[in-house]
Amino acid sequence: MDGMSLLTITVLAVFVGFxxxxxxxxxxxxxxxxxxxxxxxxxxxxxIIVAGQAADPLVLAVALLAVVLATANLVGxxxxxxxxxxxxxxxxxxxxxxxxxxxxxxxTAEAAVRERRP
Amino acid sequence: xxxLNPTWxxxxxxxxxxxxxxxxxxxxxxxxxxxxxLIGAFGALLAVVTVFVSVKxxxxxxxxxxIVVGSGVAAPVARRVQMTQMPQLVALFNGVGxxxxxxxxxLELSHTEEPWVRVAIVFTxxxxxxxxxxxxxxxxxxxxxxxxxxxxxxxLPVLMAVVLLAAVGAGxxxxxxxxxxxxxxxxxxGLVTGILLVLPVGGADVPIVISLLNAFTGLAVAASGLVLxxxxxxxxxxxxxxxxxxxxxxxxxxxxxxxxxxMFGAFKGGSTAGSTAVSERPVRSSSAEDVAVLLGYAQRxxxxxxxxxxxxxxxxxxxxxxxxxxxxxxxxxxxxxxxAGRMPGHMNVxxxxxxxxxxxxxxxxxxxxxxxTADVALVVGANDVVNPAAKTxxxxxxxxxxxxxxxxxxxxxxxxxxxxxxxxxxxxxxxYEPQTTLLFGDAKDSLTKVLGAVKGx
Numbered sequence: 001m002d003g004m005s006l007l008t009i010t011v012l013a014v015f016v017g018f019x020x021x022x023x024x025x026x027x028x029x030x031x032x033x034x035x036x037x038x039x040x041x042x043x044x045x046x047x048i049i050v051a052g053q054a055a056d057p058l059v060l061a062v063a064l065l066a067v068v069l070a071t072a073n074l075v076g077x078x079x080x081x082x083x084x085x086x087x088x089x090x091x092x093x094x095x096x097x098x099x100x101x102x103x104x105x106x107x108t109a110e111a112a113v114r115e116r117r118p
Numbered sequence: 119x120x121x122l123n124p125t126w127x128x129x130x131x132x133x134x135x136x137x138x139x140x141x142x143x144x145x146x147x148x149x150x151x152x153x154x155x156l157i158g159a160f161g162a163l164l165a166v167v168t169v170f171v172s173v174k175x176x177x178x179x180x181x182x183x184x185i186v187v188g189s190g191v192a193a194p195v196a197r198r199v200q201m202t203q204m205p206q207l208v209a210l211f212n213g214v215g216x217x218x219x220x221x222x223x224x225l226e227l228s229h230t231e232e233p234w235v236r237v238a239i240v241f242t243x244x245x246x247x248x249x250x251x252x253x254x255x256x257x258x259x260x261x262x263x264x265x266x267x268x269x270x271x272x273x274l275p276v277l278m279a280v281v282l283l284a285a286v287g288a289g290x291x292x293x294x295x296x297x298x299x300x301x302x303x304x305x306x307x308g309l310v311t312g313i314l315l316v317l318p319v320g321g322a323d324v325p326i327v328i329s330l331l332n333a334f335t336g337l338a339v340a341a342s343g344l345v346l347x348x349x350x351x352x353x354x355x356x357x358x359x360x361x362x363x364x365x366x367x368x369x370x371x372x373x374x375x376x377x378x379x380x381m382f383g384a385f386k387g388g389s390t391a392g393s394t395a396v397s398e399r400p401v402r403s404s405s406a407e408d409v410a411v412l413l414g415y416a417q418r419x420x421x422x423x424x425x426x427x428x429x430x431x432x433x434x435x436x437x438x439x440x441x442x443x444x445x446x447x448x449x450x451x452x453x454x455x456x457x458a459g460r461m462p463g464h465m466n467v468x469x470x471x472x473x474x475x476x477x478x479x480x481x482x483x484x485x486x487x488x489x490x491t492a493d494v495a496l497v498v499g500a501n502d503v504v505n506p507a508a509k510t511x512x513x514x515x516x517x518x519x520x521x522x523x524x525x526x527x528x529x530x531x532x533x534x535x536x537x538x539x540x541x542x543x544x545x546x547x548x549x550y551e552p553q554t555t556l557l558f559g560d561a562k563d564s565l566t567k568v569l570g571a572v573k574g575x
Binding site: 003006009010013014016017018020021022023024025026027028029030031032033034035036037038039040041042043044045046047048049050051052053054055059060062063064065066067068069070071072073074075076077078079080081082083084085086087088089090091092 | 134138139141142143145146147148149151152154155156158159162165166168169170173174175176177178180181183184185187188189191192193195196197199201204207208211212214215217218219221222224225226229234328329332335336339340342343344345346347348349350351352353354355356357358359360361362363364365368454456459461462463464466467470471473475476477478479481482
C-alpha cells in the first residue's frame with residue numbers, strides 16, 4: 001500500500017480511537033487499559049511475517065523471540081481482560097415468582113437475592 | 119499451498135480492525151464489555167490465521183512453537199494473577215509488546231531502502247525500547263522488587279538530555295545509512311531512556327506512567343504497521359495510542375497535575391513536599407459499636423474506598439458490610455475516585471471481584487452532588503482523595519486535585535490505621551471537624567468489627 005493511503009488511514013484511526021475511547025465509562029478504565037494492551041499484541045502479525053522470511057538462524061532466533069513476546073502480550077491480555085470483565089456483574093433482578101415476603105424496604109428482597117459467588 | 123489473494127487478505131484484516139473497534143466500543147457499559155472483549159479476541163485470531171494463509175512463510179513449525187510457548191507462559195499467569203497485582207501484569211504485557219515491536223523493526227531494517235520507512239523503523243525501535251524498559255522498571259516498582267520512592271541522582275537531567283541527543287543522532291544516521299550496528303546502539307539508548315524516564319516517578323504517580331507507556335507501545339505498533347505496510351497494525355496501534363493518551367490525560371486531570379509535571383516533577387524535587395509530622399490536635403475517636411449504630415440507623419450511606427482497603431485485603435468485608443446495610447433497607451453506594459488504586463479504575467475491579475454490583479460503583483462526577491443527601495460517608499483507607507486542602511490550600515501539593523466531597527455528608531467516619539498523613543504527606547483538616555468520627559485500626563479488622571456490630575443491632 002502506498003504511503004499516502006497509510007497516512008490517511010492512520011489519521012482517520014486517530015479520530016476513531018479518540019471518539020470510541022472517550023465514551024468509555026471510568027468504571028472500566030482498568031479493563032480498557034488491559035484490553036487496549038491486548039490489542040497492541042497484534043504486533044504478533046508483524047513478528048510472524050518477519051520470522052517467516054528469516055533465512056539466517058540469528059535473524060530467525062530474534063524473530064521467534066518477538067513472536068513469543070507478542071503472543072504473551074496478545075493471549076495474556078485478552079485472557080486477563082475477560083477475567084476482569086466477568087467479575088463486573090449487575091444487580092440480579094428478583095425472580096417474578098418470589099414476592100418479597102416479610103416487612104422491609106423495597107431494596108431488601110432485591111439485595112437478598114443478589115447473586116453471590118463463594 | 120496456494121496463498122489467499124490480496125483483496126481477501128485486505129478484507130479479513132479490515133474485519134479484524136473492525137473487531138478491535140467493537141472491542142473498545144463494548145467498554146461503554148459493563149453490560150456489553152465482556153462480549154466486546156471476546157469480539158476483540160476473535161479479531162486477533164482472525165488476523166493471525168490470515169497472516170498464515172496470505173504470506174509465503176518459511177519456518178512455520180518454529181513459529182507455531184513460539185506461539186505455543188508464548189501462550190503457555192502468559193495464559194496461566196493471566197488466569198491466576200490477583201486483582202491487586204493487575205497493574206504489574208498490565209505493565210509486563212505492555213513491555214513485552216513494545217519489545218516485540220522494536221525487534222520487528224530491527225529485523226525489517228535490512229529489507230528497505232526507502233527513507234520514510236526507515237523513519238518509521240527508527241521511531242518503532244526507540245519508542246518500543248523505551249516502553250519495554252520503562253514497563254520493566256514500573257513492574258519492578260509495583261512488585262516491590264525495588265523502592266517505590268522516586269529515584270533521582272544529581273546529573274540525572276543532564277544524563278537524560280545526553281542520552282536523548284545521542285538517540286536522535288543515531289536515529290538520523292540510521293535513516294541516512296541503514297546501518298544495523300547503529301540501530302542496535304539506538305535500541306540500547308532507547309532502553310536507557312526508558313529506565314531513566316521511570317526511575318524518578320514516585321509510587322503514587324505510577325497509574326499515569328502505566329497509561330503513558332501503554333500509549334507508547336500503541337504508537338510503536340502503529341509505526342511498525344507503516345514499516346510492514348500492514349493496515350491492521352496501523353489501525354490497532356493507533357487505537358491503543360489514542361486510548362493511552364486519553365487515559366493519561368484523565369489520570370493527570372484527576373490528580374490536578376500536568377503529565378509533564380508528573381514525569382519530570384521529581385527532577386525538581388518538589389513532588390513529595392508536605393509534612394509527615396503527627397499532629398497533637400484532638401480528634402473524636404470512637405468504637406466499632408458506635409460506628410455500627412451510626413451506619414445501621416442511617417438512610418443513605420456512601421462508602422469511599424481507598425487503596426488502603428485493598429492493601430488490607432478488606433474489599434470483601436466492605437462488600438459484606440454494604441450487603442448487611444442494604445438488608446436493613448439502607449441505600450449504599452461506593453464513591454470511586456479515578457485515581458483510587460494503582461492504575462486507572464483499579465478500585466472498581468477490586469470491588470467487582472468482591473461481588474459489588476456495578477450499579478453501586480459510582481464515578482466521582484456522579485456521586486459528588488449526592489453526599490449532601492448522605493447520612494454517613496464511610497472513608498476506608500483513603501485520605502488525599504477526600505482532603506479539602508485540595509480546594510482550599512493553594513500551597514498544598516494536592517491543590518487543584520478534584521476530591522470526593524465527603525464533607526457534605528451529615529457524618530463522616532474515617533477508618534484509619536493511624537493519624538499519619540496519607541501518601542502525599544498532607545494534613546487533612548476534615549479529621550478535626552465536629553461531624554467527623556475516627557475508628558483506628560487495620561481497615562479489614564475495623565470493617566469486620568463494624569460488620570459484626572451491625573449484624574447485632
